[in-house]
Amino acid sequence: MTASPAYSTSVSPTAARIWSRSRGLLIALLVLALGGIVIAALKSGEQHGRLDPRSADPTGSRALATLLSERGVSTRVVTSTREAADAMGPDTTLLVTNPNLLADRQLDTLRTATGRATGRTVLLGPDQAALDALAPGVRAAEPADVTVRAPDCALPAARRAGDADLGGFRYTGSGPDAGRCYSVDGLPTLLRVPGNTAEDTGPASGSGAAAPDTVLLGSSDLLQNHRLAERGNASLALQLLGSHRHLVWYLPSVSDPSTAQNGERSFLDLIPSGWRWGLLQLAVAAVLTALWRARRLGPLVPERLPVTVPAAETTEGRARLYQQAGARDQAAAVLRSATRTRLAPLVGVPPLHVDTADVLVPAVATRLTADGGSATALHALLFGPAPEDDKALVQLADRLDDLERSILLQERHAPREHPDS
Known part of the structure; x- marks a missing residue:
């Protein structure tokens, strides 16, 4: 028997995806750095100093x-x-x-x-x-x-x-x-x-x-x-x-x-005059930008979906995802949970005990047989372990359908009392 391929369900970005997203910025930074190195290398041998009597530059002296x-x-x-x-x-x-x-x-x-x-x-x-x-x-x-x-x-x-x-x-x-x-x-x-x-x-x-x-x-x-x-x-x-x-x-x-007081200068002495007014203007601009771009919270407004997706397509798409991931346990759990939810009102079990095997299994067994037999088989069907392969999963789905169909047939043929009797 051929083993099914392993599928990854991780949504974390891979190294290839990170590289494809950031390579443009990295290339731009690399070009900028190389340009700075080239310019520095070209000017490294030049003499500098405007009006400097030691400089042979055109602006030297x-x-x-x-x-x-x-x-x-x-x-x-x-x-x-x-x-x-x-x-x-x-x-x-x-x-x-x-x-x-x-x-x-x-x-x-x-x-x-x-x-x-x-x-x-x-x-x-x-x-x-x-x-x-x-x-x-x-x-x-x-x-x-x-x-x-x-x-x-x-x-x-x-x-x-x-x-x-x-x-x-x-x-x-x-x-x-x-x-x-x-x-x-x-x-x-x-x-x-x-x-x-x-x-x-x-x-x-x-x-x-x-x-x-x-x-x-x-x-x-x-x-x-x-x-x-x-x-x-x-x-x-x-x-x-x-x-x-x-x-x-x-x-x-x-x-x-x-230029410093007492021969020492602080960091603030190196900042040009008027920097306080500049910071105040930046703060006002930041506040105005926040008010302009902020979202105004209010009551939730329902919106119609732009496209209506048929239920069959949604079910098929979800099933294909389970198949690609090899998640037979989750698929079986979804099938059993849906069957139990539909069977509970038919056999008179409250919604609170849908997932309680001691309450649901006896009620279903009573409706199928008069003597209450086959409770063990019903428990394995509704609360049993995950199927070992895809074939067992298909058989589980068929057996759940047969069980639900049997209960529905009994519900339809059960004698009902006339309201006037």
């Missing part, structure tokens, strides 16, 4: 640092406000490449250091906060495009350099002795604010007698490698930064520890 070194000007690169303040001394120029990154405490430190120094301070594209601290009385105006501009001023350094690539922030204010050059709509993009004297000097001469002053450049483009050789950019840069023998090149950084 190594070419300018080399020219200054050839003319006897030493360049010291610093990345913190404290280093910049400590490096200030006689015959020294301080270049701040991005003063807009400095906090109020850093600006106060620089203002104190430059107030004691006798050299020059060069600020690249300072905004109003930096101007209030390091160049009081000067106001910043709307920026202009960076392009070739003529000096149109009497400042010796600008006149010697000639045309240069200037633009960016424009400035107003300061005294009558200020040098206003490379103007756009009457407002200079290069402004020299003198200190004690209004004397301007060229490249370092070794005397150290240059007067303290502050130079504001609206744009830093002329200091970059890719523009230094164009027009008078190199000449102007060398004269502005080479007026003293020592140059402190300050590259502000957001990682500067001097």
Whole structure:
């Protein structure tokens, strides 16, 4: 006899099904990761650092640092406000490449250091906060495009350099002795604010007698490698930064520890200002979305089925499922339970005792035979064990049908009393 095949009734997803559902997302993530690795590998050999005198990138400033070194000007690169303040001394120029990154405490430190120094301070594209601290009385105006501009001023350094690539922030204010050059709509993009004297000097001469002053450049483009050789950019840069023998090149950084209170910064200090309002807006948006998408609970509403399935098809489909799963025990239990449910009212057994063999079997046996025999056979038929094979299951179904048919025939032929008798 051939053994019936084993069928699995598990509904848990298999490995093949999980792979078929998630392979698209996994492939997309793999492509994204490979793209990031390729881009990182292509850029790994490049040098970076905008306006960094050690960088040979197009936006770096190594070419300018080399020219200054050839003319006897030493360049010291610093990345913190404290280093910049400590490096200030006689015959020294301080270049701040991005003063807009400095906090109020850093600006106060620089203002104190430059107030004691006798050299020059060069600020690249300072905004109003930096101007209030390091160049009081000067106001910043709307920026202009960076392009070739003529000096149109009497400042010796600008006149010697000639045309240069200037633009960016424009400035107003300061005294009558200020040098206003490379103007756009009457407002200079290069402004020299003198200190004690209004004397301007060229490249370092070794005397150290240059007067303290502050130079504001609206744009830093002329200091970059890719523009230094164009027009008078190199000449102007060398004269502005080479007026003293020592140059402190300050590259502000957001990682500067001097920006924190007492030298330490918490996690909240690293979050941009206004984050509380941002979180509040996100919370309001989440609540509104929840109200919009939430289901409104109410009483159950019956709905008609879109398709009516005949009972025969339902029975056949369920039987095929039992057959595929080899569930003869469950099929037999369903057949016996249905037969007992139909026989109970015919033999006078209450629904509560449908599954009670001691009550149902004697009642059925009494209706079949007058002496109450064959109770053992009825018990095996209605409450017996599961069939061993499909053939035994079919025989069980036939015997249950015969039993139910016998009870029905007796019910139909039983004598009934007339209601009027």
